[in-house]
Amino acid sequence: xxxxxxxxxKIYTGAGDFYISFEMAGKMKAADDCSYKTYSVCESxxxxxxxxxxxxxxxxxxxxxxxxxxxxxxxxxLSWAGSDDEQNQIMLKRITDNVVTDxxxxxxxxxxxxxxxxxxxxxxxxxxxxxxxxxxxxxxLDYKRSLFCFNVENIESYVVGSPGxxxxxxxxxxxxxxxxQDSVEQQMxxxxxxxxxxxxxxxxxxxxxxxxxxxxxxxxx
Numbered sequence: 001x002x003x004x005x006x007x008x009x010k011i012y013t014g015a016g017d018f019y020i021s022f023e024m025a026g027k028m029k030a031a032d033d034c035s036y037k038t039y040s041v042c043e044s045x046x047x048x049x050x051x052x053x054x055x056x057x058x059x060x061x062x063x064x065x066x067x068x069x070x071x072x073x074x075x076x077x078l079s080w081a082g083s084d085d086e087q088n089q090i091m092l093k094r095i096t097d098n099v100v101t102d103x104x105x106x107x108x109x110x111x112x113x114x115x116x117x118x119x120x121x122x123x124x125x126x127x128x129x130x131x132x133x134x135x136x137x138x139x140x141l142d143y144k145r146s147l148f149c150f151n152v153e154n155i156e157s158y159v160v161g162s163p164g165x166x167x168x169x170x171x172x173x174x175x176x177x178x179x180x181q182d183s184v185e186q187q188m189x190x191x192x193x194x195x196x197x198x199x200x201x202x203x204x205x206x207x208x209x210x211x212x213x214x215x216x217x218x219x220x221x
Contacts (some may be wrong), residue, residue: 063157065092065150070126070209072098074155081147089131090155091147099148100124105135116141119146127217130154172189183194 063077079094100122108116117136122129131150134141 024174062160064160064183065090066156066158067098067123067125067130068154068156069127069128070123070206071156072123072125072206074123074130074150075148081144084144084149087149088152089149090152091144091149093122095148098124099130101133108132113141121150124213125206126213128154143158 010197027044039180057106064073065075065077066073073096075092079092081091081093083090102120102122105117105119108114108118115138116134118134120129121131121133131148131154134144134146137145
């Protein structure tokens with residue numbers, strides 16, 4: 001479901017207004033180029049449309065949301081809080097520390113969000129803009145306050161357990177012998193080693209990209 005949402009550029013939102021009170025706590029770590037903040041938002045009341053989306057997410061498997069440019073993970077569907085098809089946004093209650101929350105709030109200039117006080121959400125890996133977080137809103141937009149709203153066109157997703165993943169093919173009619181067991185164990189070991197190497201390569205690549213972007217940010221100051 002989440003892959004289809006991002007590929008089509010269309011997202012589902014439930015009908016009707018809903019008002020939720022939130023409690024937000026965060027931690028901040030300083031760096032030379034920017035300040036990184038990790039926020040956790042606790043929801044005190046659930047909306048029926050959000051529950052419906054969460055049920056759909058469970059049937060599809062959890063989805064990991066990533067920066068559309070450098071592919072750093074920014075959150076997952078377990079933190080899903082809803083969507084807004086008019087603004088082409090998805091909303092999450094929690095994010096990873098790969099997302100930088102700007103310190104300086106500003107007043108949104110769009111007609112629908114007139115009077116809203118927001119801050120930008122950017123990727124710490126490539127400094128690309130991912131979305132916004134609402135600090136202050138009129139009553140009709142209270143449900144968005146303190147949520148992390150990401151622009152669909154700026155992110156990508158990966159569904160855990162998608163059809164691209166396969167398990168070793170076993171012949172049900174073939175008797176289980178020691179040779180057959182050794183063959184299956186060898187297949188599993190080879191696939192596990194290959195997955196581990198790929199994961200390590202991705203992590204190393206992400207770290208190198210972060211270092212390169214930090215150097216670029218520092219040189220531009």
